[in-house]
Amino acid sequence: MARIAILGSGGFGTSLAVMSYHYGHQVVLWSKFEEEINAIRNYGENRKLLPGIAIENGIGLTTDLERIKGADLLIFAVPSFAVRETARSVKPFVSENTVVVNVGKGLEAGSLKRLSAVIGEELNSEKVVALSGPSHAEEIARGMPTTIVAASEDRKSAEYVQDILMNKTLRIYVSDDVIGVEIGGALKNIIAVCAGICDGMGLGDNTKAALMTRGIAEIARLGVCMGGHEATFAGLAGIGDLIVTCTSMHSRNRRAGILIGQGLSAQQAVERVGTVEGYHAAKTAWELAKSVDVTMPIVEQLHGVLYEHKDIRVSVENLMDRPKRHENEQVWQKTL
Secondary structure, eight states, rough: OOEOOOOSSSHHHHHHHHHHHHHTTTTEEOSSSHHHHHHHHHHSSSSTSSSBBBBBTEEESSSSSSGGTTTTTEOSSSSSGGHHHHHHHHGEEEEEETTEEEEEOBBBBTTBBBBHHHHHHHHHHHHHEESSSSOHHHHHHHOOOOOEEOSSSSSSHHHHHHHHHHHHHHEEESOOOOHHHHHHHHHHHHHHHHHHHHHHHHHHHHHHHHHHHHHHHHHHHHHHTTOGGGGGGGGGIIIIIIHHHHTTTTTTHEEEHHHHTTTTTHHHHHHHHOOOOOHHHHHHHHHHHHHTTTTHHHHHHHHHHHSOOOOOOHHHHHHHTTTTOOSSSSTTTTTO
C-alpha cells in the first residue's frame, strides 16, 4: 500500500483517487477551492465532472496542504496554468523521497516549458514522472481497460509509478522519452480542437482523418526538434492520445471545437465547455514552433482562428492550398 496525494479535484484527479483507493492505497485528494471539496463531500461524488462515480468515505478530501505530508506518490492533476503556483505551494510539504507525477497536458505560458520541467524546477527534484496516453477520466473511474505511459529521466521513478498505479484495468508502460511524451500530450489537444471544428462545420470523415494524420506529423516534427524520439509519436502518448481526444465527446477540446465550427467565438466556446487546454496550447505551441524555426501549418491556422479572429473556411483553404510535398519526407525537416 502506498500513500498517494492528488493535487486537483477535477475529473482526472478524482478518477485517479477512486481507482487508487479501490486498489488498496491510502489516498488524499486536495483542491485549492473549498466549494469543490464541499460539493464532493455533500454529494458523495464529483457531480459536475464524474456523475455517478461514488467517492468512498476513506478518501481524504481536503484543502489543507499539510495533509499531503508523507506521501510516497504526489500527483499533479491541475490545469497547465496552475502548475507552477501549485508546485511552489506544496514544496514545504514534499520530502526528497517522494516521487512526483504530472498528468496535466500542456506547456507553460511565457516560458514555453514542459510541465514536468516546471515541477522539477520548483521542487528541485529529479524524481518527476510524466503520465500520459489515451485516458479519459470518465473511463478510468469506471474501470474500463486503459493503457498509458510513465516517462521520466529517472528510470526508477517511472518504474515506481508503474508498480504502484498499474492494476487490472490500468496498464502502464515506462519510457525514458519524457520530452516526446509531454510534447505529444500537450499538442494533441490542439489537433482535437481542430477535429471538433471539422465536425462542427460538417466537413466529413475524409477531412478529419487527414487532419489527424498530418497533425501527428506536425507534433512529431516539433517533438523531435525538441529532443524527443520519433517512435514515441507512433505510440500511446502520440497517435494513441491523439485518436481518443479527436474522436470522443468526453474530450473538452473536441467539444469546444464543435461549438467554434458551428459559429461560436473561441471565447464563447471555452466559457461554455470549461477548461480547454488546446485553446492555451495553440498559443504556446505556435510561439515555441516559431522560436525553434519549425513549420506547423495546422497549429498556425488554428492560432489565427482562436487569437486573430480569422475565418475558419479561409484557414481550411489555406491548408489545402499549401505547396506540393512528398508525404515521406522526414519529420525532423523543419520546412515541410
